[in-house]
Amino acid sequence: MSMSSKRNSAVTGNPDGENRAVVIPTESKGRGKRYTTAQKSEVLAYVKEVNADMGRGGAAAASRKFGISQITIGQWILKNSAPVQKTNSDNSGPKPSNTGFAAKLRRLADIHDLISEKKAELVSLEKEYARLKKAL
Numbered sequence: 001m002s003m004s005s006k007r008n009s010a011v012t013g014n015p016d017g018e019n020r021a022v023v024i025p026t027e028s029k030g031r032g033k034r035y036t037t038a039q040k041s042e043v044l045a046y047v048k049e050v051n052a053d054m055g056r057g058g059a060a061a062a063s064r065k066f067g068i069s070q071i072t073i074g075q076w077i078l079k080n081s082a083p084v085q086k087t088n089s090d091n092s093g094p095k096p097s098n099t100g101f102a103a104k105l106r107r108l109a110d111i112h113d114l115i116s117e118k119k120a121e122l123v124s125l126e127k128e129y130a131r132l133k134k135a136l
Contacts, residue, residue, distance in 0.1 A: 037067075040076050043068060047077065 047058035065071045
């Protein structure tokens with residue numbers, strides 16, 4: 001197997017060295033494969049076509065056909081899809097915000113603010129107490 005056929009098999013994933021994949025990555029500087037927007041849109045169009053026909057499995061089929069990781073294709077899909085707004089149905093209210101790490105941090109900050117307010121109130125009351133005691 002010659003060096004160029006090894007490169008072709010590495011790019012296309014085909015051990016015979018036949019260039020059956022349509023998408024060929026552009027030259028890179030050792031940072032992984034880079035794909036042009038035309039190549040990405042061709043893959044995404046194929047994904048949509050397969051999903052329309054079969055309902056699902058477009059990313060897996062495109063991965064097999066073009067020799068691109070499903071993770072990469074999934075990232076392209078996420079970047080190119082419009083954000084979907086979730087609607088709350090009548091029986092599902094807003095989720096409680098007291099779960100997770102961020103919620104705990106918010107609660108800690110709220111408690112810290114309350115403590116600071118109470119300390120300021122205590123200082124004010126101590127000053128008033130001292131003034132009234134002095135007036136006796």
